[in-house]
Amino acid sequence: xxxxxxxxxxxxxxxxxxxxxxxxxxxxxxxxxxxxxxxxxxxxxxxxxxxxxxxxxxxxxxxxxxxxxxxxxxxxxxxxxxxxxxxxxxxxxxxxxxxxxxxxxxxxxxxxxxxxxxxxxxxxxxxxxxxxxxxxxxxxxxxxxxxxxxxxxxxxxxx
Numbered sequence: 001x002x003x004x005x006x007x008x009x010x011x012x013x014x015x016x017x018x019x020x021x022x023x024x025x026x027x028x029x030x031x032x033x034x035x036x037x038x039x040x041x042x043x044x045x046x047x048x049x050x051x052x053x054x055x056x057x058x059x060x061x062x063x064x065x066x067x068x069x070x071x072x073x074x075x076x077x078x079x080x081x082x083x084x085x086x087x088x089x090x091x092x093x094x095x096x097x098x099x100x101x102x103x104x105x106x107x108x109x110x111x112x113x114x115x116x117x118x119x120x121x122x123x124x125x126x127x128x129x130x131x132x133x134x135x136x137x138x139x140x141x142x143x144x145x146x147x148x149x150x151x152x153x154x155x156x157x158x159x
Contacts, residue, residue: 006033008032008051009032009051009054012060012061013036013037018058019036019057048070048071049073051074052073052075056077056080056086057080063087063092064088074097076098077092078101079102081101081102082101087099
């Protein structure tokens with residue numbers, strides 16, 4: 001890497017169905033030279049020596065032995081997400097490559113979804129929603145889905 005040149009990062013693509021979001025790509029471009037997988041495959045001999053990092057977005061690009069062997073200057077794989085189950089950490093570390101992730105990035109939204117699912121399950125919200133679309137004639141003889149408690153301290157809502 002020449003003086004003043006940005007470090008090169010391999011990504012699958014920008015935008016589209018599986019590519020890095022365009023806003024995120026714009027942010028990355030401020031600090032890195034982005035190389036798409038298409039560019040790498042189109043000019044492998046030149047590009048493979050420049051790449052020092054791979055940015056994994058939504059489990060893509062797939063990190064396999066062939067890719068690692070083709071990138072001699074690779075130093076880090078940056079995974080944008082919590083888990084690294086989709087990465088073979090032993091194989092990657094055998095190439096001397098480090099793996100990073102963002103374990104706290106979605107902790108609060110995950111907790112929110114967990115609570116929402118528990119409350120929806122306890123109050124049979126999905127069933128109630130389905131019955132709502134079936135129409136009023138379907139309601140007769142079905143259990144009620146609303147809360148009739150005046151003291152919510154013993155319910156999930158009173159946690």
